[in-house]
Amino acid sequence: MLNLYDTATSEVRELRLRTPGRVGIYLCGPTVYGPPHLGHGRATLVYDILRRYLEWTGLEVRLVSNITDIDDKIIDRANRENRPWQDITHRCEKVWFEAMEALNVGRPTDVPHATEYVDAMVAMITELVTLDKAYVTEDGVYLDVPAVDGYGLLVNQSLDDLLSGGGDREVFGAGNKRHPADFALWKFSKPGEPSWPSPWGDGRPGWHSECVVMSLELLGEGFDLHCGGMDLRFPHHENERAQAVALGKEFARHWMHNGFVVDAEGEKMSKSLGNVANLLDLVATYDPRAYRLVLLQTHYRSPVRIGQDNIDAAVAALQGLDSFASRSAAVTASAGASTAASKPDPEVLARFRAFMDDDLDTPSATALLFDTVRRANAAIDADDPAAGPLVAAIADVCRAVGLVLSAGDDVPSDILDVAGRLDAARAAKDFALADSLRAELQSAGWIVETGKGGTTVRR
Numbered sequence: 001m002l003n004l005y006d007t008a009t010s011e012v013r014e015l016r017l018r019t020p021g022r023v024g025i026y027l028c029g030p031t032v033y034g035p036p037h038l039g040h041g042r043a044t045l046v047y048d049i050l051r052r053y054l055e056w057t058g059l060e061v062r063l064v065s066n067i068t069d070i071d072d073k074i075i076d077r078a079n080r081e082n083r084p085w086q087d088i089t090h091r092c093e094k095v096w097f098e099a100m101e102a103l104n105v106g107r108p109t110d111v112p113h114a115t116e117y118v119d120a121m122v123a124m125i126t127e128l129v130t131l132d133k134a135y136v137t138e139d140g141v142y143l144d145v146p147a148v149d150g151y152g153l154l155v156n157q158s159l160d161d162l163l164s165g166g167g168d169r170e171v172f173g174a175g176n177k178r179h180p181a182d183f184a185l186w187k188f189s190k191p192g193e194p195s196w197p198s199p200w201g202d203g204r205p206g207w208h209s210e211c212v213v214m215s216l217e218l219l220g221e222g223f224d225l226h227c228g229g230m231d232l233r234f235p236h237h238e239n240e241r242a243q244a245v246a247l248g249k250e251f252a253r254h255w256m257h258n259g260f261v262v263d264a265e266g267e268k269m270s271k272s273l274g275n276v277a278n279l280l281d282l283v284a285t286y287d288p289r290a291y292r293l294v295l296l297q298t299h300y301r302s303p304v305r306i307g308q309d310n311i312d313a314a315v316a317a318l319q320g321l322d323s324f325a326s327r328s329a330a331v332t333a334s335a336g337a338s339t340a341a342s343k344p345d346p347e348v349l350a351r352f353r354a355f356m357d358d359d360l361d362t363p364s365a366t367a368l369l370f371d372t373v374r375r376a377n378a379a380i381d382a383d384d385p386a387a388g389p390l391v392a393a394i395a396d397v398c399r400a401v402g403l404v405l406s407a408g409d410d411v412p413s414d415i416l417d418v419a420g421r422l423d424a425a426r427a428a429k430d431f432a433l434a435d436s437l438r439a440e441l442q443s444a445g446w447i448v449e450t451g452k453g454g455t456t457v458r459r
Contacts, residue, residue, distance in 0.1 A: 002054070002357050004225075005301060007154050007233060007255040012359050015254055017224055022060045024219040025051070026252065027108070028211060028228040028236065031068040032092035033077050036099045036279040038261045038291075038306050043229045045292055046258045046300045048105045049401050050227075053356050056400035064218045065108040066211060067093055069115050070204055075193055085194055095280065102283040103291060104402055110218050114210040118196045121205040121213050124247070125185045125198075133246040134185055136200050137176035141186035146179050148242045154255060155234045162234075183239050185209050208239035215240075216249065226252035233257050258300045282311075289403065290314035296362045296401060317370075318405075324373050325405035328391045330416075330457060331380055342388030344396045348372050352397050362401065369397050415446060419455045422448075 002015045017023060027047050030040060047063070054061050069089040078085040100107070125141055128134035134143050145151055151159050162181060184206035189195035195202040215223060228237065237255065244251035282291060291306075293314040298304040348368065355364040372394050379387035398405055418437055425434040441448050446457040 002057075003359055004254065004256055005359050007257050010156060013254075015225065017059075018220075018222050018253065021058075022062070023054055023225065024223040025061065025063045025225045025227065026211065026215040026219060026223060027063060027065040028232055029065040029067050029108075029111070030092075030096050031071050031073060031207075032089045032096060033071065033074045034092060036096055038279055038282065039229060039231075040096075041099070041103060041279045041282070041291055042261050042295060042304065043258055044100060044105045045103060045295050047227055048103075049292075049296070049362065050256075050360060051106065052402045053360070053400050056396075057353070062110070062219065063108045064110040064112065064215060066214050067096075067111060067113045068207065068210065069093070069113050070194060071114075071207060099279050099283060102280075102288045104288070104404060106402075112214045112218065114205070114214075117210060117213050117217070118205060120217060121209045122186075122196070122198045124209065124213055124243070125205075128185065128243065128246055131246065135178065138188075139176055140184045140188050140203065140206075141200055142177055142182040143185055143239070143242060143246065144178065145181040145183070145242060148246050150245065151181070151242055152238065154238045154241065183208060183235065185243075208236055209243065211236075212240050212243045212251075215252070216244070222250040222253055224252075225254045225256055227256040227258075230257045230259055259303045262303045262305050282306075286311050287315050287318055289318055292401075292403060293318060293366070296366045296403070299363055300360055321373065321403075322406045324377060324394075325407040327380065328376065328387075328394075329407040330419075331387065331391075342392045344393035345372075345386070345389040348390065348393035349396060352393075352400070356400075365397070365401070369394065372397070415441065415444070415457055419448075419457050422455050 003012050004015050005012045015023075025047070027043070030036060051061050051063055067089075070085075074085050074088055078088050081088075097107070125134060128143065129136065129141065132144075133147050134141055146159060152162055155162070159181060185208075186198060186200060186203050186205060188201050188203040193204070195204060215226065226237065226240075233255075237257075241251055282288075290311050291314075294306065294310055295304065297314075351368055352365050355361040355368065358364075372390055376387055376390035376394060378384075379390055395405075418441055422434050422437040422441070425431070425437060438448050441457055448455060448457055
């Protein structure tokens with residue numbers, strides 16, 4: 001039973017599924033106007049870990065994550081660079097998925113693009129106007145926020161308590177609003193800007209409308225989980241929810257938000273502060289798995305500082321894990337089919353699942369992983385039969401969180417034969433021959449480790 005913190009209720013509660021055995025998740029995706037930064041990387045990694053864990057427990061997951069390919073920032077960049085806006089979006093989307101592939105983030109089940117759903121957004125806005133929940137002005141169409149019950153739920157504030165303006169994206173049209181919190185559903189286009197037809201005039205949809213249409217169309221009413229970064233909680237997610245409420249539709253049943261990536265001084269990393277690191281630079285400079293490991297060691301709701309020190313520490317930890325993977329693979333190969341077929345240690349998996357079900361407690365789960373590696377190494381040294389189940393449990397845990405370990409090159413059969421002869425020489429107390437065989441392996445570039453369980457070799 002997975003329990004997650006629900007932003008809407010401010011409590012950790014069970015993720016109750018609309019359809020038993022199936023999970024529908026909506027994750028707000030990127031606005032493709034620039035390279036992805038570390039905050040983007042954190043959000044996608046957190047929910048990739050969640051998705052993999054849910055699938056590991058046997059659930060069928062449908063993950064929808066959109067691409068915002070029409071937006072003021074896209075238009076601004078296209079104008080600055082005198083390029084078609086589609087050139088910006090196509091290139092930036094390609095870069096986005098290259099970064100996700102480097103991070104081993106699985107591609108979403110559905111990747112809807114905002115420009116593919118403009119007609120559906122026009123239909124939704126038309127319905128809101130008909131219901132008298134939205135109104136037309138000289139520069140666009142706005143949602144009448146005071147007409148929406150419970151606005152401010154995701155930030156636990158009343159409408160009167162909220163700051164006016166609705167965030168930096170809603171400076172547009174401030175003079176035409178009936179209420180400071182009202183936000184644009186449709187923006188009339190200026191000459192030369194991309195536009196689509198509507199009953200009110202040519203224009204483009206506001207940012208907050210696309211996710212409402214896409215999530216309801218692809219996942220249906222009352223879908224299980226809506227997630228994203230903490231910065232999206234308000235105004236974006238609150239404004240999504242407001243439109244669904246105004247339409248009288250059941251929206252997300254559970255809301256999940258991950259914490260910020262902060263710099264050394266503890267500030268949120270953002271483009272406006274100028275302290276955003278390019279995610280592509282990180283994965284090009286370091287082992288891309290290091291970012292996943294740092295995030296696994298940090299609770300998803302806590303802020304995380306990314307610096308050279310903790311990335312270097314993660315790289316070193318991964319080298320240790322890879323060394324174990326290589327050693328355990330060699331032991332399994334030399335031990336035969338019985339060890340290879342070992343079932344995972346049930347106690348390790350039970351503890352892992354208990355940690356993950358407790359609001360995705362990956363720090364405790366990761367500590368368990370490293371402790372199990374320590375125990376498995378000791379069991380291998382002692383030729384303890386517990387080694388096989390522990391090794392299998394480690395592989396299972398890594399699979400559940402998307403942490404891929406490298407066992408290096410497969411050990412060729414002739415090298416395994418030399419290692420076997422070395423063990424036979426040691427058993428016969430022919431130490432001169434054993435030393436000679438060890439030197440032969442080492443000169444061929446192999447690391448040779450001899451313990452109670454026998455000799456293992458790895459690159």
